[in-house]
Amino acid sequence: MTATTHEPTLDTAPDATLSAALRAGTRQDHEAAERSTFVEHLVGGTLPLAGYVDLAAQQHAVYTALEAAGDRLVAAGTHGDLVFAELVRVPAIEADLTHLLGDDWRAQVRVLPATAAYVARLEEVGDDLPRYAAHAYTRYLGDLSGGQILKRMIERHHGLSGEGVSFYDFPQIHKLKPFKDVYRERLDALDLTPAQRDEVVEEARVAFRLNRAVFADLAEAHAL
Numbered sequence: 001m002t003a004t005t006h007e008p009t010l011d012t013a014p015d016a017t018l019s020a021a022l023r024a025g026t027r028q029d030h031e032a033a034e035r036s037t038f039v040e041h042l043v044g045g046t047l048p049l050a051g052y053v054d055l056a057a058q059q060h061a062v063y064t065a066l067e068a069a070g071d072r073l074v075a076a077g078t079h080g081d082l083v084f085a086e087l088v089r090v091p092a093i094e095a096d097l098t099h100l101l102g103d104d105w106r107a108q109v110r111v112l113p114a115t116a117a118y119v120a121r122l123e124e125v126g127d128d129l130p131r132y133a134a135h136a137y138t139r140y141l142g143d144l145s146g147g148q149i150l151k152r153m154i155e156r157h158h159g160l161s162g163e164g165v166s167f168y169d170f171p172q173i174h175k176l177k178p179f180k181d182v183y184r185e186r187l188d189a190l191d192l193t194p195a196q197r198d199e200v201v202e203e204a205r206v207a208f209r210l211n212r213a214v215f216a217d218l219a220e221a222h223a224l
Contacts (some may be wrong), residue, residue, distance in 0.1 A: 012094050017055055018197055019184035022137055025201040034146075038215040042150065045157035051222045052154060053100050056093055058214050063089045064077050066120045069126025080190050084173035086172040086179070087140045091178065097193060099163040111154035116215035121210060125203065130196045133187060134203035138211070141183065144176050154192065 011106070016024070033039065041047040067090055073079035097105040111119070125131035151168035155161050162169075173179045192200070218224075 011080055016191065017032075017184075017188040018192070018200060019137075019187045021197060021201055022134075022187070023063075026138070026204050026208055029205050029212075033190075033208055033212050033215065036215040036219070038219040041219075041224050043153050044188055047157075047224070048156050049100075050219065051224075052158060053097070053219055054109075054112075054203065054221060056096050056167065057116040058112060058218065060090065060093045060097065061111045061115050062122070063093060063139070065122035065126065066139060069122055069132050070126055070136065073129060073132060076127075078129055080133070080186070082129070082133055082136060082183075082186050082190070084140075084183070086170060087143075088115065089143070089167060092166040092169065095166050096164050112214065112217040114210070116216040118210040118214060127133065129205045130188070130192060130200045133190065134200045135207045137183075137187060138204050138207040141180060143172065144173075144180050144183075148176070154185065195224050198207070 038047070038051070038055075041051070068087055070079065070083040073082050094105075097109065101108050122135060126135070147168050151165050154165055154168075158164075170176070170179075
């Protein structure tokens with residue numbers, strides 16, 4: 001999970017774009033995630049490799065649920081052009097876990113309670129485009145931004161390169177910033193009522209809280 005944000009939309013100009021409202025509305029949540037004990041150890045190089053492997057296992061559970069929701073929206077024709085094949089992460093996570101643990105990795109990993117709660121939330125709200133958008137924005141924009149910094153830290157501290165950190169690679173996206181701009185444009189183009197826009201921001205804050213809870217479980221599991 002990447003360490004990736006805001007005050008409620010009441011503090012955002014009423015004519016602000018949805019992406020701007022999300023950025024402003026989740027800022028404090030984003031900063032709180034970055035200050036979590038687990039992330040500090042991950043960035044600081046004091047997280048054992050087992051902790052990174054455990055993180056990858058939690059990512060697998062979360063992205064499996066998120067991407068299943070995206071597939072359902074596409075099948076229903078209600079995805080609002082917000083589901084990108086270039087962003088799919090599950091195959092990359094599975095390749096990382098295979099590299100790190102071997103072909104029997106599924107028998108070795110566990111889903112932590114906070115991760116199970118995160119997955120349950122995604123399964124509950126993922127068929128609703130505004131709330132799917134909140135979770136997808138939180139995850140994928142984080143992967144394309146702060147996730148790239150995390151990749152360099154993980155490679156440096158654990159001697160990994162390519163295999164083992166392919167979760168953070170987006171081979172179909174040649175330039176990250178232009179792609180992120182397109183993603184924000186798609187968000188801003190969603191035909192949402194003011195109430196639905198507020199719902200997106202509030203659900204994004206929920207996503208950050210769920211993510212922080214996963215970090216807390218991981219910190220406890222690895223005695224950090």
